[in-house]
Each structure stands twice: as structure tokens, then as C-alpha cells.
Amino acid sequence: MKKLEMLPSWRIGHPVIDADHGKLIAITNDIFDTIEDLDFELCEELLKSFVELARDHFRREERILIEIKFPGAQTHIQYHQGLLEKAEETRKLCTEMADRQRLIECFRELAGFLVDDVVKGDMSFKSFMIEAGIIEPRD
Ligand SMILES: [Fe+2]
Ligand SMILES: [Fe+2]
Numbered sequence: 001m002k003k004l005e006m007l008p009s010w011r012i013g014h015p016v017i018d019a020d021h022g023k024l025i026a027i028t029n030d031i032f033d034t035i036e037d038l039d040f041e042l043c044e045e046l047l048k049s050f051v052e053l054a055r056d057h058f059r060r061e062e063r064i065l066i067e068i069k070f071p072g073a074q075t076h077i078q079y080h081q082g083l084l085e086k087a088e089e090t091r092k093l094c095t096e097m098a099d100r101q102r103l104i105e106c107f108r109e110l111a112g113f114l115v116d117d118v119v120k121g122d123m124s125f126k127s128f129m130i131e132a133g134i135i136e137p138r139d
Contacts, residue, residue, distance in 0.1 A: 003029045003032060004025045004028050004029055004111065004114075004115070005025075006021070006022055006025055008138075009119075010118050010119055011138070012122055012125075012126050012129070012135065013126070013129070013130070013135035013136055013137075013138060014064070014129060014134065014135050016060060016064065017057075017060075017061055017064070017122070020053075020056075020057040020060060020061070021057075021118045021122075023053060023057075024050070024053055024054060024057060024114055024118070025114070025118075027046060027049060027050050027053060028050065028110075028111050028114055030046055031043060031046045031047060031050065031107060032107070032111075034046060035100070035103055035104055035107060038100065040103075043094070043103075044094070044095050047091045047094055047095070047110075048091070050087070050091070050110070051084075051087050051088055051091050054083070054084060054087055054114070054117075055084060058077075058080040058083075058084065058117075061076075061080075061122070062076070062077050062080065065077075065125060068128075068129065068132055068134055070125050070128050070129075071128075072124055072125065072128075076121065076124065076125065079121055080117070080121075083113050083116065083117055083121075086109075086110075086113050087110055087113055090106050090107070090109055090110040090113070091110070093106050094106045094107060094110075
């Protein structure tokens with residue numbers, strides 16, 4: 001399975017947010033490994049941590065967005081809510097499944113959810129942060 005890599009274009013420039021995204025990507029790659037090794041027990045454990053980490057990350061990110069008065073904060077909070085529901089649903093599905101192929105498909109969806117937040121969702125406030133002088137623009 002192809003591992004996720006923290007691409008330079010995924011970087012927001014905010015240390016707290018980037019650190020969280022890095023951790024989420026790392027745990028996603030660890031989960032890929034457990035699926036490959038058919039270690040379902042560890043997989044389930046890591047999936048639980050993944051959902052917790054995502055929830056914590058969203059909370060932190062939302063606090064920052066409210067603090068800096070990002071006009072799209074409420075929309076982004078709702079967007080996070082949708083992603084969390086999807087992640088939780090996928091985790092449940094994964095937990096119930098023993099079939100490796102379906103587990104892989106399920107997990108791909110969950111990894112896609114992560115990329116959705118990091119790549120698409122969070123880009124919506126990056127330019128606002130630059131304009132507000134909270135982060136430095138990069139190349
Ligand atoms: Fe994020
Ligand atoms: Fe986000």
C-alpha cells in the first residue's frame with residue numbers, strides 16, 4: 001500500500017496545526033502496516049487512536065480559527081463534524097471486518113478523509129492566516 005507523505009504543499013505554516021497533521025499522517029502509515037501484516041488487533045487499537053487524535057486536532061484547529069476570527073470558522077467546524085462522523089463510521093466498519101480486502105478499502109476511505117482535511121479543507125484558512133500575519137507565506 002502506498003504510504004502518505006507530508007508534502008511541502010500540505011504545510012499550513014502554523015506549527016501546532018502542522019505538527020498535528022504530521023502525527024495523523026504517521027499513524028495512518030502505521031495502520032497501513034498493520035493491515036499489511038494482518039495484525040487486526042493492533043490495527044483496531046491504532047484506529048481508535050486515529051479517531052481520538054483527529055478529534056483533538058479538530059478541537060485545537062477550531063480554537064485557533066475562532067481566536068483569529070476566521071470568517072469561515074463555523075463552516076469549517078461543520079466540515080470537521082462531517083469528517084469525524086465518517087471516520088467513526090469507517091472505524092466501526094473496520095472493527096467488524098475480518099476480510100482484508102474490505103478492510104483495505106475501508107481504510108483507504110479513512111486515509112482519504114485525512115487528506116481531505118489537510119489538503120482541501122485547511123487550505124481555506126491558510127491564505128487568511130497569511131493575510132492576518134499569523135503565519136509567514138512560503139515560496
Ligand atoms: Fe487540520
Ligand atoms: Fe481542518
